[in-house]
Amino acid sequence: xxxxxxxxxxxxxxxxxxxxxxxxxxxxxxxxxxxxxxxxxxxxxxxxxxxxxxxxxxxxxxxxxxxxxxxxxxxxxxxxxxxxxxxxxxxxxxxxxxxxxxxxxxxxxxxxxxxxxxxxxxxxxxxxxxxxxxxxxxxxxxxxxxxxxxxxxxxxxxxxxxxxxxxxxxxxxxxxxxxxxxxxxxxxxxxxxxxxxxxxxxxxxxxxxxxxxxxxxxxxxxxxxxxxxxxxxxxxxxxxxxxxxxxxxxxxxxxxxx
Numbered sequence: 001x002x003x004x005x006x007x008x009x010x011x012x013x014x015x016x017x018x019x020x021x022x023x024x025x026x027x028x029x030x031x032x033x034x035x036x037x038x039x040x041x042x043x044x045x046x047x048x049x050x051x052x053x054x055x056x057x058x059x060x061x062x063x064x065x066x067x068x069x070x071x072x073x074x075x076x077x078x079x080x081x082x083x084x085x086x087x088x089x090x091x092x093x094x095x096x097x098x099x100x101x102x103x104x105x106x107x108x109x110x111x112x113x114x115x116x117x118x119x120x121x122x123x124x125x126x127x128x129x130x131x132x133x134x135x136x137x138x139x140x141x142x143x144x145x146x147x148x149x150x151x152x153x154x155x156x157x158x159x160x161x162x163x164x165x166x167x168x169x170x171x172x173x174x175x176x177x178x179x180x181x182x183x184x185x186x187x188x189x190x191x192x193x194x195x196x197x198x199x200x201x202x203x204x205x206x207x208x209x210x211x212x213x214x215x216x217x218x219x220x221x222x223x224x225x226x227x228x229x230x231x232x233x234x235x236x237x238x239x240x241x242x243x244x245x246x247x248x249x250x251x252x253x254x255x256x257x258x
Contacts, residue, residue: 017066024082025051026071037102053224060234085115159188162218174244
């Protein structure tokens with residue numbers, strides 16, 4: 001697990017659909033060399049270590065949409081792939097109310113080494129897959145899948161589905177319209193997190209410079225606790241994504257005839 005592309009998993013690499021999926025916080029695994037970062041093993045099942053349910057929703061989405069899916073194989077506590085390489089935020093000494101002893105007092109060189117070993121292979125792989133789609137004449141849509149806790153610091157979160165974007169809101173706007181029309185879930189724009197929280201890093205690195213449509217989807221994790229719920233959510237999200245893309249295509253065609 002400790003070297004090269006062994007720290008990255010790719011599912012359906014040759015997927016021919018219009019989307020490319022990434023799940024930045026798919027794993028709670030910590031390589032043995034880090035000794036669980038000094039944490040009780042039970043904590044590694046909690047949200048501080050990964051996004052519960054997100055991996056399995058993303059895998060089902062990849063199947064339905066025939067999309068490539070890129071996932072890191074290590075916990076975000078080792079290095080968060082949705083934060084700049086080697087940054088203090090990417091290798092946190094504290095997460096929520098918990099101290100992370102194995103990340104305390106790291107030198108900048110140690111954090112950069114984590115970035116080289118765990119961040120770079122994930123982002124290099126994502127870049128490679130996007131570029132291969134572009135070279136094939138496609139304009140892939142980047143979708144990142146995350147989950148969040150129903151209650152944060154004692155506050156119940158009313159939003160069930162967060163539609164998150166950075167400065168390019170085109171695809172997020174289309175999804176929010178579809179979600180609002182369906183009225184199946186309470187959807188919110190840049191809620192519970194937004195770009196000011198640093199969560200759009202992967203979108204900023206890969207989609208914005210190339211002008212690719214993109215969105216980050218946050219799912220309240222009590223809605224995806226087991227396999228049937230994860231499958232239901234993936235089917236619902238696949239509908240939202242396909243409808244949003246169709247609506248944008250229709251608008252572009254109408255504009256072309258105007």
